[in-house]
Each structure stands twice: as C-alpha cells, then as structure tokens.
Amino acid sequence: MTTSASIDAHPTVRTTPFDPPPELATYRQDEPVRRMRYPDGHVGWLVTSHPLARKLLADPRFSARSEFKRAPVSRPGVDPFYGAKALPGWLVDMDAPEHTRLRQQLAGKFTARRMREMRPQLERIVEELLDAMAAQGGPVDLVEAFALPVPSLVICELLGVPYAERAEFQRNSEILFSLNATAAEAAGAMDRLYGFLRGLAEGGAAADAGDGAGLLSMLAADGTLDAEEIAGVGVLLLTAGHESTSSSLSLSTLALLAHPEQLAAFRADPSITDNAVEELLRYLSVFHFGVPRTPLEDLEFAGHAFKKGESVTVSIPAANRDPGWFTDPDRLDFTRKTAGHMAFGFGIHQCLGQNLVRMEMRTALPALFRRFPGLALAVPPEEVPLASDMSVYGVHRLPVTW
Known part of the structure; x- marks a missing residue:
C-alpha cells in the first residue's frame, strides 16, 4: 500500500477566470490520490487524475448516498442535506436500487431525440430574448438578460x-x-420549491398528460412515482439544470471574448459548433468543487487503503485538465478531440440532463454572436465579478455591449 501525503483543505482560489486552482495540477502530477482534511476535521481523500476519476465513479463500492457525504469546502447550506437520508426524488444522492428505479422513469424523457423535439421552442425563446436585448440597447448584463x-x-x-x-x-x-x-436559508428554499412542485403533481396534473404535456404531468399520469418523488425530481432538474446551464452560457461567452482566435473560428464555421461546445464544457468545468463519494467497505484503490465511511472528492476540473488524457489541456482549442471529458460526471450518475444542456448551448451561443457580431465586454475583464462563492462556478454579472 502507498503512503499518501495530506493537504489541509480543498483549494478554492482561482488565479485566472477559466483555470482551476493551480494546486490541483500539482496534486495531480505529484500524487493524484491523496489525503485531504474536510471542513469538519474528517480526513478523507482527493482524486485528481482523469483515469482514476473515471475508475472511481464507475466503482459500485463507492456510494453516492447523502447519509455519508461531507462537503469538501465549508458550505453551511448543505448541512440539512448531507449526513441525512436523500430527499424524495433526489436521485443524485441515492444508490441502486432506489437510484435505478427513479432513473429508469426519467431516462427516456431526456434522450437526444426528445431534446431535438424541443428545439423549436428553444429557438423561439432564444430569439425573443435576443430581440429584447436589441430593443433595450447596450450595455446589458448578459446573465440577467440572456444566460x-x-x-x-x-x-x-x-x-x-x-x-x-x-x-x-x-x-x-x-x-x-x-x-x-x-x-x-437552504432548508427554507428547498421546502418552498418542494411545496410548489408537490402542489402541481397533486393538482390533477394527469389530466393533461398527452404528447405535449410537461414532465410533471407525464410522471403523475404514469402513477409509478408519488407526489413527493415527482416534486423532488422537479426540484433537482430545476435547480441543477438552470443553474449549471446559465453558468456555462455566461462563462462560455466570457471565454470566447477572451480568446478571439477561437471566437473567429466559431463564427466562421458552424460545423464546429458541437465540438466547440464540448471543448467549452471541458475547459470550464463549472462544477468546481468535485463529486463526493464514500466507500461502503474497506478497500484498496489505486494502491491506497480506503476505509469504510471515509469521504472522497473526485475533482472534475482537475480530471478535465489532465495532460495524460488531453494534449495541452490548459488551452482552449475547438479542433481538440474532446472524447472522454467529464463535465457531466461519469458512471451511473452521469448527468441525466446532459443532452438538454448541449442543445441549449449549441443553440444559444451561435445565435448570440450572430445577432451581435460586435459583442464585447462593457467593463474591463478584471471587473467581471466571478462566482467563486457558488458551488457552480461562473460569473455573477457579465456587462456587455455591441
């Protein structure tokens, strides 16, 4: 067994807007599996390499259950949810068979085909928002007006x-x-979201469960999930879906403006849009504090002895910048082969809504730069307020003009 070095805390300070904390690269190079002290004093593990991240997230001996989770950085807002049983419908905090049962009910509703069927609605939404921006005139906050x-x-x-x-x-x-x-505050926010969506699920939603019905109505009509589980699924999709996509859209815009050669290629050749979006997802990795897991038994992993119940954090930003997997990973490059990036995680908990996120970015970013070819920051880059105080990284505001 290997003896691991230990670090006192998960690094949180970014020295540039688009790169993870620099310490993560050092850890990945020197010792990609190492001891790390958590805010509550518990000593667990940090995993920073791409192949080991994939291996761990695919290993059923590591649990996603919220009863065992600890936050890698101080986050009082998760205290009501970590260390306790998963909320109804909150499948990201569950293992099989509960996770399997819920995911099977949802997987068919998030296929690439189903997302393509939503594209006309998305295009209408994007164009209406761009019309409103044009009517208002610059400068505007792109987060509030669009992202x-x-x-x-x-x-x-x-x-x-x-x-x-x-x-x-x-x-x-x-x-x-x-x-x-x-x-x-966090518990109150969760209660309000559950209460509203529970009301929709209980309020005869099944009466409108045809092809054009919303997901809540379809789940209510199916009868497999109860109102609490339907509400939980809705809260999970609503919070995770719109927060992560909003951050990805706004931070991608900032990254394109900061890389004019990549922006020029993006504008000139629509055929690279899909790969450009994958590269932006890899390069930015907005879930910047990683994915928590917990071993269900004493085990060996990558030459280290993991004890049952020790917390593990898998760093997605570090894995997505691993030079052992991606050539020159700290460079934004739309010609890169992006296969294997982990922006949506890996294994059975890989993001259920990833096809929706892709479709939104593939639609919204090209439309934004087509409508406003002269889009530019309305403030110096250093004055853009970065969202380092959020578990989903991005910008709080993005003042732009054209």
Missing part, C-alpha cells in the same frame, strides 16, 4: 411549470447553490 432566462424558460417549459414563477425559482435555486447560505 439565466434561457435555461429557466426551457426547464419550466419542460416540467410544465408556469414561467410566471421563474423569479421565485431563481431566488430559491441561488440560495441552494450559494456557499454563503445558512443551513436555515
């Missing part, structure tokens, strides 16, 4: 939630993802 409402409108339409409720959803979701939210 946040695109996924909010889409996910509300997908779920069958009235868009008039979007502002309340965004407020509660922001609380859940903030590193500064108190435990009471």
